[in-house]
Amino acid sequence: MNIHERLKYLRTQLNLTTRAFGATINMSGGAITNMEKGTRNITERTIRDICREYNINSDWLINGTEPMFEDVTAGLNIDDEVRQLAKQYSLLSDNDRELVKKMINSLSEKITQ
Numbered sequence: 001m002n003i004h005e006r007l008k009y010l011r012t013q014l015n016l017t018t019r020a021f022g023a024t025i026n027m028s029g030g031a032i033t034n035m036e037k038g039t040r041n042i043t044e045r046t047i048r049d050i051c052r053e054y055n056i057n058s059d060w061l062i063n064g065t066e067p068m069f070e071d072v073t074a075g076l077n078i079d080d081e082v083r084q085l086a087k088q089y090s091l092l093s094d095n096d097r098e099l100v101k102k103m104i105n106s107l108s109e110k111i112t113q
Helices: 003-013 018-024 029-037 044-054 058-063 080-090 094-112
Strands: none
Touching: 003 029, 003 044, 003 058, 018 029, 044 058
């Protein structure tokens, strides 16, 4: 799999349209489509933006070296369940993250009452 195929694979794993994926890194859906097809080069800046936005291991995107996702919980003293929740949370959209925060706050209020 080359970098263009990995880009498409990543986008489909995130369940995003080219338009939605591109919007998060200030690019058009058409530009993303062209990069996935290999008709447009993927610049270093675009790679950095993708990796930052989606916690992607740049070595995976460039060379295919596993793991695909950066371990956002590395160095934290947490158990595996919390580590998995953090990884899943990191993949959510901003709107979904806000919804999760509201749910947690609501549950916390019930516990402290």
